[in-house]
Amino acid sequence: MAVLIYAESEKNLLKKSAFELASYGRAIADKKECDLIAVVFNLKDPSTLSEYGVNEVISFEDPTLSAFKAHEYGVHLTSTAQEMDVDLVVLSSSADAKYLAPILSVSLMAGYASNVVALPESYAPLTVNRTCYSNKAFNTTILNNEINIIGLSNNTFGAHKKSTPLNVKSGEISPSSGSFKIEKVEKVTGKVTIADADIVISGGRGLKGPENWHLIEDLADVLGAATACSKPVSDMGWRPHSEHVGQTGKPVATNLYIAVGVSGAIQHLAGINASKVKVVINNDPEAPFFKAADYGIVGDAFEVVPALIEKLKDLQNS
Amino acid sequence: MKILVCISNVPDTTSKINFIEGDKEFDRKGIQFIINPNDEFGLTRAIWFQQKQGANVTVVSVGNASCEPTLRKCLAIGADRAFRVDLEPSDGFQVAQQLQAHCQNENYNLIIAGRESIDYNGSMVPGMLSALLGLNFVTNCVALEITENKAQASREIDGGIETISCGLPLVIGAQKGLVEEKDLIIPNMRGIMQARQKPLKVIPPTTSETRSEVIHYEKPAPRGEVKLVEANNLDQLIDLLQNEAKVI
Ligand SMILES: Cc1cc2nc3c(=O)[nH]c(=O)nc-3n(C[C@H](O)[C@H](O)[C@H](O)COP(=O)(O)OP(=O)(O)OC[C@H]3O[C@@H](n4cnc5c(N)ncnc54)[C@H](O)[C@@H]3O)c2cc1C
Numbered sequence A: 001m002a003v004l005i006y007a008e009s010e011k012n013l014l015k016k017s018a019f020e021l022a023s024y025g026r027a028i029a030d031k032k033e034c035d036l037i038a039v040v041f042n043l044k045d046p047s048t049l050s051e052y053g054v055n056e057v058i059s060f061e062d063p064t065l066s067a068f069k070a071h072e073y074g075v076h077l078t079s080t081a082q083e084m085d086v087d088l089v090v091l092s093s094s095a096d097a098k099y100l101a102p103i104l105s106v107s108l109m110a111g112y113a114s115n116v117v118a119l120p121e122s123y124a125p126l127t128v129n130r131t132c133y134s135n136k137a138f139n140t141t142i143l144n145n146e147i148n149i150i151g152l153s154n155n156t157f158g159a160h161k162k163s164t165p166l167n168v169k170s171g172e173i174s175p176s177s178g179s180f181k182i183e184k185v186e187k188v189t190g191k192v193t194i195a196d197a198d199i200v201i202s203g204g205r206g207l208k209g210p211e212n213w214h215l216i217e218d219l220a221d222v223l224g225a226a227t228a229c230s231k232p233v234s235d236m237g238w239r240p241h242s243e244h245v246g247q248t249g250k251p252v253a254t255n256l257y258i259a260v261g262v263s264g265a266i267q268h269l270a271g272i273n274a275s276k277v278k279v280v281i282n283n284d285p286e287a288p289f290f291k292a293a294d295y296g297i298v299g300d301a302f303e304v305v306p307a308l309i310e311k312l313k314d315l316q317n318s
Numbered sequence B: 001m002k003i004l005v006c007i008s009n010v011p012d013t014t015s016k017i018n019f020i021e022g023d024k025e026f027d028r029k030g031i032q033f034i035i036n037p038n039d040e041f042g043l044t045r046a047i048w049f050q051q052k053q054g055a056n057v058t059v060v061s062v063g064n065a066s067c068e069p070t071l072r073k074c075l076a077i078g079a080d081r082a083f084r085v086d087l088e089p090s091d092g093f094q095v096a097q098q099l100q101a102h103c104q105n106e107n108y109n110l111i112i113a114g115r116e117s118i119d120y121n122g123s124m125v126p127g128m129l130s131a132l133l134g135l136n137f138v139t140n141c142v143a144l145e146i147t148e149n150k151a152q153a154s155r156e157i158d159g160g161i162e163t164i165s166c167g168l169p170l171v172i173g174a175q176k177g178l179v180e181e182k183d184l185i186i187p188n189m190r191g192i193m194q195a196r197q198k199p200l201k202v203i204p205p206t207t208s209e210t211r212s213e214v215i216h217y218e219k220p221a222p223r224g225e226v227k228l229v230e231a232n233n234l235d236q237l238i239d240l241l242q243n244e245a246k247v248i
């Protein structure tokens, strides 16, 4: 019996989600009194994982694995899980992890629950809580299989330090075959992504046009936040599709979500509801967002946002 | 080229969600059902391949008779034929197994499903189906071109885009971006009339297993009132975010 996590990294640095997964995995491993194993790919120094409760790292290093490939990463995770008698695999909710998990569930003959929001309710049978109906509801799901996979919603458990002695082994690379080839990876550099951000600033049609987006960007800059937008804003081409959040866009589960000039339609709220603290800035006191937010300002975005940026800058400089 | 589009029949995006039978079942009363939005983007791209490259487009849904109006709508949008696998599925794995059985008889070159359904939100079926069939798979697919027997696809990744080339057959998880909102096809009278003549075949399920069971549903606890801050008192907002919510 053992718990296995896939600890994601980028450019040789562990992602924030890796520490959250490790902490979650450690809590389960303590309950089950078993090992917590992390699989890493092309990560030179996995030692910080030991500060979050991982006691065994299987490290795969190979140039062919430098870009994420769901199928091949799946092959290596599967062989590790089988060799090490793993009965529970925990993955994050990143785009890559959600790509990988269903493939892994077939190769491991495992049950899979995505969007899990807390530690299991019980272990025999494994019972978990997940979101469904686009965050409009939760369900309790039983996974009654010899091996199971949990997809943990980001930012629901948090990272908690717990030092453990760590043993690092290198994994054996199995050669890949097939026609699947990654031609190109284009990433915006120097910008916080919606998936990794602690704070997201979102703009809606109330901003009137793309020329006003400096308000959203400047506010995001002072707070170290990612930028997002409502669906019509991306449909009209004011902002790229990748910023569209909501039921049919990207899901958001951050610590702080600030919506500026967004009305708060049910489809918008469905995708961002999992965020912990919500702030709305809107000049219409009747806007539905005020029913979903924790803090609200009834006011004109073109006055409130610049003033807020100034105040936050002053605060940082003091 | 033979294309299959997997259609999930889901509550309209504006639906208020309720549960019955001691919170064990979804309450379908008064709910309008629609094509899962991600599947609609996929279907629209399939119809593009039909019109521009002569593809044949089949749609399939695993479900009881209540999903037939949604399949008819797909036919009215332009699909050539429809199948309904007569089983009310209980999890994504079961759906994937039913679809696998159907695909094994049909030799599709391209199988399109949605990135995720908006009811179970599992993001399970396309990946499981690709693995069960041993086919290439690209999810979060925001662009797809097919020339001869090769596909070029783009996948949205956290913070960027990845371009992939691979051979067919291929399974994709579709999402917005694959086509634009304005490209979505609203069925016209002619399409609706033609759809009535097109084949919608009900096929019996094969044996399949489930790997998970939902035992209970719950709605989020009602939230407290919003705290309003005056627009000319931003210091208070900053104070609340720093000291009460502790998020900045
Ligand atoms: C199938 C389907 C799926 C959908 N999926 C999504 C989704 O995933 N995400 C999504 O966002 N939407 C989605 N929608 C669209 C959704 O229904 C709304 O139309 C959309 O969210 C509205 O966007 P908005 O709030 O930017 O614009 P509006 O509704 O036009 O709201 C603009 C707001 O700005 C305020 N405002 C105006 N001027 C100012 C000012 N000077 N200062 C401050 N505030 C101002 C107004 O009071 C108003 O509340 C979907 C719709 C459908 C049918």
Ligand SMILES: Nc1ncnc2c1ncn2[C@@H]1O[C@H](COP(=O)(O)O)[C@@H](O)[C@H]1O
Pocket (backbone or CB within 6 Å): B006, B007, B008, B009, B036, B038, B039, B060, B061, B062, B063, B089, B092, B095, B112, B113, B114, B115, B116, B117, B118, B120, B121, B122, B123, B124, B125, B126
């Ligand atoms: N019952 C079903 N019948 C046919 N296709 C389905 C069904 N359920 C899910 N799918 C397909 O799988 C995709 C992802 O669904 P899910 O795994 O539930 O998030 C959907 O967008 C559909 O394309």
